[in-house]
Amino acid sequence: MTPSRQQYIEQYAEYAMEQMRRYGIPASVTLAQGIIESADGRSTLANTANNHFGVKGTYNGNYVLADDDRPNEKFKKYDSVGQSYEDHSKVLMAQRYRKHTAGLAADDYRGWAAAIQRGGYASDKRYVSTLVSVIEGAGLQKYDKMVMSQPRCQATAAKNSSAVATGSYSIPVKRDSFMLVTSPYGNREDPLNKGTMQVHHGMDIKTNREAVLATENKGTVVGADHRTNTAGGKTVTVEYAREDGSRVRVQYMHLSEIAVKKGDTVNAGQKIGVSGATGTRVTGEHLHFGVINVSRDGKMQWVNPAAYLADISQKGNLKIEAQHNGRNLLSDYQSKGSGTPEQKQATPEGWLSKLMTSEDAAIGTDGGRGLLGSLMQMLMTMLMLTMKMEGKSRDEKMAAINEAVTQRRIDLSSMTPNLKSASLTVTEGGKAVLVTHDGKKEYRHELTAEEQQRLTAILNGDGDDAAKRQKIGCLVNAVTFSQQASENYEQIASERQSQEQHLQRK
Structure with a gap:
């Protein structure tokens, strides 16, 4: 390995790991793409615009001109490399890529490399083999394992020298063993239009006219929609602030009752409504649970609720699973040392x-x-x-x-x-x-x-x-x-x- 590559990895590995914690993209894939696109951080774009992934366009109105497919094309200019990594993750969260990456494990770097190319990230037929070669040649997959073994909550706790208190987090419905997921996040057949595929921006949890609960402390109700003639029916949206200035929004759809109003402050375990089957796109009683990441500049991105629930479950030491067809959906985002039993393939019986x-x-x-x-x-x-x-x-x-x-x-x-x-x-x-x-x-x-x-x-x-x-x-x-x-x-x-x-x- 060249000294410049080693230096790049040591300097930016944590950036890639943070993106994996936030979006579920393997850190190895992000880091390898940064290495390739920025020539180990030595490219003109990397040095003049903090642009490590060759992303075109403008960022908050800022850009630099460079020759690519055509002369003098606009490339985004960032204030920091961290912004470049964050923006790159949002690119990969676009529908053109997510339809291929949905369902892939967070540490399946080979699967992600192939899926990204299928989404049109690179036209070079050798792109997947090149990306995998960089990952395996530099041993970048170890950073995926590090994230899986040290979840974000543990890293934050170590940084702040304080443990997260039990009682600060809750799952959205009260269960002692597991939540039953009838339809997970990702591609699925449209339940109201058979034969047509759609992206399901959430997780459907089986319920029976029961209380739905706030998941964290100090949440702000930013939406309380009582209409029943919308796709999601009666809906509550709760927002939680993060230390880096970003926010997480949690949505509860198809409710039969709403127990809060816009502007209310809610805490973990607090009842915010009652599950139901309201809305124009519902086939029966359930809770549609959705999660949206909101960046500091206000850009919104749907994310897999399984990653969010795994995060708060580990923060709050919540021994809970989200089971779908015999598989715990949270296991992809939980470390083996978190107290969660190792995932085994369940038999039908x-x-x-x-x-x-x-x-x-x-x-x-x-x-x-x-x-x-x-x-x-x-x-x-x-x-x-x-x-x-x-x-x-x-x-x-x-x-x-x-x-x-x-x-x-x-x-x-x-x-x-x-x-x-x-x-x-x-x-x-x-x-x-x-x-x-x-x-x-x-x-x-x-x-x-x-x-x-x-x-x-x-x-x-x-x-x-x-x-x-x-x-x-x-x-x-x-x-x-x-x-x-x-x-x-x-x-x-x-x-x-x-x-x-x-x-x-x-």
């Missing part, structure tokens, strides 16, 4: 067991005891049978389990090939409702106690899985046939009565 004993599964289902609990156990046993038959991938199984537990519904169509569709739902009132469609008409039937007992006997019987699936299919078909026969009889009886009345009038 393990995920089902964890969900069934969670607070979210217990909401409205008597904690797994009594009639509702028994019905849910029956429903989940049937789910495992259907998944074995359908040959789903692991990810598909995890998603199916998540949907089945949260919606209390499973698809039985694979067990009833002669029907167009069949499903079983457990209602909040403790009723098992079978819905079938024969291709012409939909039939709804509330299972009787005897039919529920028959299903339970089949599931707990000694037969193999194939036999159990066949018996359940026969039961569903029998119920549907009975419904068809009953409706046909009623229709014939009604027609006969009409005929008799017509004859009497004659």
Whole structure:
């Protein structure tokens, strides 16, 4: 390694690490890009404009002229190298890059390098290999590990020689074990427009008309929108100041009630509203939790709420997870020494067991005891049978389990090939409702106690899985046939009565 490169790394590694803490971009990638773009800090732009990444345009009206694709192009002129690093991170947070980087781990420098190029950062086909070569040649990946092992809260505490007091931070909803995330931050299929992809600027957390809480002390309510005809419905926005002059805004959408007003000061754990399902873009009850970074010059940028929640969880020593399909989303941003257990890949069976004993599964289902609990156990046993038959991938199984537990519904169509569709739902009132469609008409039937007992006997019987699936299919078909026969009889009886009345009038 050349002396100039070594000097650059020693001087600016902390800048790159800070950007990783703020935006989740691997420090190794940022530092390597700075090395390449600024020629180890020796380029004209770096020395005359503090521009270490060759970013074009103006910064607060300031720029320098330099030849690039065309003569005398404008390049941003910064007051400090720190501004250059911050601005570069915001460039990579643009949608053109985020659609490729969404879901990548914070220390996956190879994945980030490839994703950035796909977003159009560089036209050179060798860019990824060049970037990775610089990273690995200088061992820059160690800075990613340093950030993961020493989160921002620990660095700040060491700098200020004081620990953050427990009670200064809170998760947005009260949970003892984990929050159930039904839709994470990043690219997803638009739930209201199937087949269309969209960027989800937040994290959807399963709720049940419960209090939503402020996450830090000394927050200022900067927005309290009571309208229900907007996409987010009733929304509260709370802003928290940072020592460097930047701010963090936390948004709570789709609320049913708002308990604060604009200008209020709120503290960690304070109720700011009640979750709900208001707004024009909502498919059901949940809390949409969003986080926005606001720079000192007022520029706003959506960030992954998982990074923010991991940060405050470690600051406040909050032993909590944000689980989505068997994976803790906070683990990418938490150090192994933070008290968080090492992330292991959950099995579908393990995920089902964890969900069934969670607070979210217990909401409205008597904690797994009594009639509702028994019905849910029956429903989940049937789910495992259907998944074995359908040959789903692991990810598909995890998603199916998540949907089945949260919606209390499973698809039985694979067990009833002669029907167009069949499903079983457990209602909040403790009723098992079978819905079938024969291709012409939909039939709804509330299972009787005897039919529920028959299903339970089949599931707990000694037969193999194939036999159990066949018996359940026969039961569903029998119920549907009975419904068809009953409706046909009623229709014939009604027609006969009409005929008799017509004859009497004659």
